[in-house]
Amino acid sequence: MMAHDAQTRQARSWLPHPLMTVLLILIWILLQNSFSLGNLLLGVVLGVLFPLMTASFWPDRPHIRNYGKAVVYFLVVIGDIVTANIQVARLILFARVSSLQPRWLCVPLALTRPEAITLLAGTVTMTPGTVSCDLSADGRHLLVHCLDEPDPEAAVRRIKMRYEARLMEIFE
Amino acid sequence: MIEHALTFAFSAISLALLMNLWSVVRGPSILDRVLAIDTMVINVIALIILYGISERTPVYFEAALIFAMFGFVSTVAYAKFVLRGDIIE
Amino acid sequence: MSILAEAIVSALIIIGAVFLLVGSWGMIRMPELMTRLHAPTKATTLGVGGTLLASIAYFLAAEGVFSIHELLISMFLFLSAPITAHFLAKAYMHSRLKAGELPRPDGKGWSTYDKPAGVESGEAPPRDTL
Incomplete structure (x- = not known):
């Protein structure tokens, strides 16, 4: 031993x-x-x-528990980036600027590891109509800006279910 | 066929660069201009890659890579300057 | 070079160019910085991604060289685009918005306005925040 x-x-x-x-x-x-x-x-x-x-x-190593899930997450995000591009392109080309509903969202975080939060913020920026803007000083909330979101609660739920739950399984 | 696609792409990217130039001129704030320059760098990267295809040589790859790195660092430096009034503290 | 390979390369080139054009157009069309930020960060990743994939496909089909170093640029752009957007948004919040105009988190406020725990108020902010 x-x-x-x-x-x-x-x-x-x-x-x-x-x-x-x-x-x-x-x-x-x-x-x-x-x-x-x-x-x-x-x-x-x-x-x-x-x-x-x-x-x-780098005193600490990132702690990845499940490499298979990490690969699945990567593929899901690549797919979402493509849909995000098409969606935002459609908004830019066809939506009337006055009919857009830009909003700020406050997403409460269950993740605690800095590398997991960084990945989540990066994913949020790359995916449909959302940009992550700031982290609260205690690291428990993420400020997200939406380009066009009629239903803020659904958007928060989507971010938490689709990305945060998966990152939770990978990192914590 | 590829020649026509490249001609189309060159005109589209040139138009995009002109639009970026207009955004830089119009502003209205420093940050709008920084964003416009950042987009301009990304358009230039694509232009260099396409030029490499049209010249049938991969030697322009390094130029594109350096543009990617340089654009990123300069955008962050500008944003940090706006945030703190200083770049290297 | 087969017709199919030519068609794929041409399609990728055109997709990339169209997305780049849309990204730049969105930046002109949107009314203020936060909505403008969405256009380039999204539309250009697929724009450059399309041209890079076209370059990989072209060198594979025309010269028979499997050149994948283009992936390095797209990897770098995918890593750096969110950081650029994050910094620009923070700078925008710092220069244009007040904390009251944003949704307020429970506990501590946003780190652009509130200092992290352990920093005395009134002191200069520590060097390693940001």
Whole structure:
């Protein structure tokens, strides 16, 4: 048990952020736009070096519980971005400006982890007719601006059911 | 077929850039102008990518990437200037 | 290059260009900054996304090169667009709105107006907020 602990601590000190390492290797290969052993090796060196050098900026690891659900969430958001684009384009082209009902919403948050709240705010900005504008000082409410929303309560419910519940399952 | 699509896209994006220029001139506030310049940068990224397609070469990719990063950083710097009256504190 | 591949690339180019045009048009048409903010942040992500997908498809079909580094730009734009919009909205709130014009959360107010816990009022705000 002790030996195992020491081993994981060793791994942690050399690879403080394994996910970030994988991501950096992937970005390096994408940036070179060709896959070869040399590129992969250089990518691994950079991927180990950068997290080590910047470890003091990121004291905590993001805690992802369920990777399958994260992939599902990603696909749902991509689909919503496409519908959001079409919806907003229709509003811009055909809606009368005076008939738009822009509104401010106050969404109470059940999420507590900063990375989950960041993801939720980003998702809200990218999806149908909503932009996240501010977080309350205690981090428990999100201020959202809607382009055209006749029913504010339904919009809050939609954000909570569609995105927050999924993020809850992924992160907390 | 691709040539016609590219001609259409070049005219559409040029028109979009002219509209952005109009938004920059009209304002009325600094933030409207910042938003217009940010959109302009995004249009320029698309223009560079399409130019790469029409020239059949991927060498313009890096230019587009640098525009993406530079546009983002400058927009955040402008917004922060409006928020705090200072960029580097 | 087959007709099908050409059609797909042309369609992606046209979709991208149309969304970019609509985004810029929306910025002119909408009456004030908060509604203007919606037009570019949404319409341009799919606009640039369409042209980038067209570029991937074109190089795959015409040159036989599987070039996916375009994904890097779209990834970066998808990460940065919400942050840009968030900053512009915060700056707008700071310069134009008062806390009373917004819905009030229970507990502490919005962080643009209210200082986070542990900061004395009247003092300069701490450096790491924002």
